[in-house]
Amino acid sequence: MTAIRTNNVQPNAQSGSQIGSQADFQPLGISHRPSPTETLLASLKAKNTPAFIGYLPYGFPDAQGSLEALRCIVENGVDIVEIGLPYSDPVMDGPVIQSASQIAIAQGERLEGVFEAVRTVAQAGAIPLIMSYWNLIFHYGVERFAAEFEAAGGAGLITPDLIPDEAGEWIEASQRHGLDRIFLVSPDSSAERLAAVAKHARGFVYAASRMGVTGERATLSASPEELVRRTRQAGVSNVCVGIGVSTPEQGAQVGSYADGVIVGSALVHTLLDDTGTKVRDLREGLDALTATTAALSKGIHEARR
Numbered sequence: 001m002t003a004i005r006t007n008n009v010q011p012n013a014q015s016g017s018q019i020g021s022q023a024d025f026q027p028l029g030i031s032h033r034p035s036p037t038e039t040l041l042a043s044l045k046a047k048n049t050p051a052f053i054g055y056l057p058y059g060f061p062d063a064q065g066s067l068e069a070l071r072c073i074v075e076n077g078v079d080i081v082e083i084g085l086p087y088s089d090p091v092m093d094g095p096v097i098q099s100a101s102q103i104a105i106a107q108g109e110r111l112e113g114v115f116e117a118v119r120t121v122a123q124a125g126a127i128p129l130i131m132s133y134w135n136l137i138f139h140y141g142v143e144r145f146a147a148e149f150e151a152a153g154g155a156g157l158i159t160p161d162l163i164p165d166e167a168g169e170w171i172e173a174s175q176r177h178g179l180d181r182i183f184l185v186s187p188d189s190s191a192e193r194l195a196a197v198a199k200h201a202r203g204f205v206y207a208a209s210r211m212g213v214t215g216e217r218a219t220l221s222a223s224p225e226e227l228v229r230r231t232r233q234a235g236v237s238n239v240c241v242g243i244g245v246s247t248p249e250q251g252a253q254v255g256s257y258a259d260g261v262i263v264g265s266a267l268v269h270t271l272l273d274d275t276g277t278k279v280r281d282l283r284e285g286l287d288a289l290t291a292t293t294a295a296l297s298k299g300i301h302e303a304r305r
Contacts, residue, residue, distance in 0.1 A: 030175055030176065031175065031176060031177055031178030032178070033178030035155070035156070035178075035180050035202055035203050036127050036155040036180075037080065037127050037129070037155050037156055037180050037182075037203035037204060037238075038180075038202070038203060038204075038237070038238065040079060040080065040127055041204060041238045041259055041260065044079070044259075045259065048304050049301055049303075049304065050254075050255035050256075050258060050259060050260055050261055050300055050301070050303055050304070051079045051080055051240065051259065051260035051261070051300075052077055052078050052079050052080075052251075052260070052261060052263070052296065052297050052300045052301060053078070053079065053080040053081075053082060053240055053242070053260045053261065053262040053263070054073045054078035054080075054081055054082065054262075054263055054264075054267055054293065054296075055081075055082040055083075055084055055097075055131065055242075055262065055263065055264030055267065055268070056069050056070055056073065056081070056082075056083065056084065056264075056267055056268060057083075057084035057085070057086050057097065057100045057101055057104055057268065058083050058084060058085060058086070058104065058109060058113065058114045058117045059086055059104030059105075059107055059108075059109025059113065060086070060100040060101070060103050060104040060107075060109075060268070060271065060279075061100075061103060061104075061107075061271055061279040061282060061285070062104075062107045063107065063108075063109065063113055063116075065271075065282050066104070066117060067116065067117060067120045068282070068286060069271065069285075069286065069289060070083070070117055070120050070121050070124070071120060071124050072286050072289050072290055072293065073267060073289065073293045074121060074124035074125060074126040075124065076289075076290050076293035076294045076297060077293055077294060077296070077297025077298075077300075077301065078126055078293060078297070079126060079127065079260075080126060080127040080129060080155075080260065081121045081126050081127065081128055081129065082129050082130075082131045082158060082262070082264070083114060083117050083118065083121065083128060083129065083130050083131065084097070084101070084130075084131050084132070084264075085111060085114060085130060085131070085132035085133070085136050086100070086101035086102075086104040086105050086109055087101060087132070087133045087135070087136060088101075088105060089133075094265055095276065096265040096268050096269050096272065096276060097264060097265055097268055099272060099276055099277050100268045100271070100272070103278075103279060111136055111140050111145075114130060115148055115149065115151075115152040115154075116152075118130070118149065118152040118153055118154045119152050119153055122152070122153035122154075123153075127155045128152075128153060128154050128155055129154070129155055129156050129157065129158055129180070129182065129203075130149065130154060130156075130157050130158070131157075131158040131160065132157065132158070132159065133159075133160065133161050134159055134161055134162040134170075137157070137159075137170070142169045142170055142173045143173050143176075145173075146173040146174060146176065146177040146179060147177060149177070149179065150177040150178065150179060154179065155179065155180055155203070156174075156179050156180020156181065156182055156202070156203045157170070157174070157179060157180070157181065157182065158182040158184075158206060159181075159182070159183065159184075160184050160206075162183070163183065163193075163196075164183055164196045164197060164199070164200040164201075165196065167181070167183075167200065171200060174202070179202075180202045180203030180204075181200060181201055181202045181203065182201065182202075182203050182204060182205065182206055183197045183200065183201050183205060183206070184205075184206045184207075184208055185197055185205055185206070185207055185208070185227065185231055186207075186208045186227070187208075187209075187223040187224075187226070187227050189227070189230075191230075191234065194230060194231055194233075194234035194236075195234050195235070197231075197234070197236070198231070198234040198235040198236045199235075201236060203238070204236075204237075204238035204239065204240045204259060204260060205231055205236045205238065205239050205240070206240060206242060206262065207224060207227045207228055207231055207239050207240065207241045207242070207258070208242065208243045209223065209224035209227070209241050209242065209243045209244050209245070209254075224241045224254065224258070225257050227239075227241075228241065228257055228258055238259045238260070239258060239259055240258055240259055240260030240261065240262055241254045241258040241260070241261060241262060242261075242262025242263070242264065243262075245261055245262065245263050245266070246263065246265060246266035247266070247296075247299070248295045248296050248298060248299025248300070249299060250299075251263065251296050251299040251300040251303070252299040252300065252302065252303040253303075254300075254303075255299070255300045255301075255303030255304070256303045256304060261300045261303075263296055266292060266296070267289060267292060267293065267296075270285055270288035270289040270291075270292050271285040271286075271288075271289060272285075
């Protein structure tokens with residue numbers, strides 16, 4: 001999987017043997033950087049506290065506003081930030097995130113700008129992840145993306161539509177740059193699929209609490225707890241649950257058994273008006289985002305107390 005250095009090895013004039021430094025025979029491009037995500041989750045586990053993982057799309061409501069929103073959620077209790085890359089065909093996203101993505105695209109959002117968002121999250125003191133459909137990364141250039149992401153202080157990539165069987169190029173690039181590989185599992189994932197994810201994941205595994213698109217839900221089923229159990233049984237150390245969590249009570253419910261609780265639509269919703277299709281005044285939106293984030297943080301972080 002990783003290239004072996006064979007150059008710079010010169011014949012010995014006297015014995016005819018080859019000489020070269022030990023590095024000449026070592027694999028190239030393996031990073032030994034510990035996973036920042038795993039390090040944080042381990043520290044929270046030691047306190048018997050689940051992580052609060054918050055999602056916001058880059059470029060929404062605009063480039064500068066999205067940076068302010070990202071700082072806002074970190075300051076109000078988010079431990080790990082999923083920075084979404086808006087996409088024109090977001091098949092997994094519900095109406096709230098679809099609206100936000102369309103607004104970001106209309107504002108001229110481009111992948112190149114997301115690295116500033118990564119730096120913003122890192123400087124604010126949280127772990128920055130990017131969540132993206134694979135097509136965007138593939139066309140940008142997998143190695144180019146990984147190198148720029150690492151340089152910006154990124155920790156890992158969540159790929160909702162990329163399975164380990166088809167992720168060879170990303171697995172190699174992430175190993176070179178010390179980046180986490182966060183794959184998704186769902187209630188209908190087979191034991192074989194869970195085992196494949198366990199083998200190749202780094203950071204945590206994203207357990208989708210139900211089949212279907214993202215979005216806020218009034219109630220949550222019991223299936224995510226069973227999925228967490230099965231995923232851990234497959235050998236995964238960290239399992240975080242998302243899709244549908246929208247209230248502090250739901251956050252506490254999931255946080256009682258999961259290593260992290262992922263919230264997206266409930267945060268994004270605060271920056272939209274009552275129609276759910278247009279941006280509200282940024283100051284008002286940030287005030288609402290502050291209140292929602294703080295309430296969710298309390299519910300999640302106190303889930304086991």
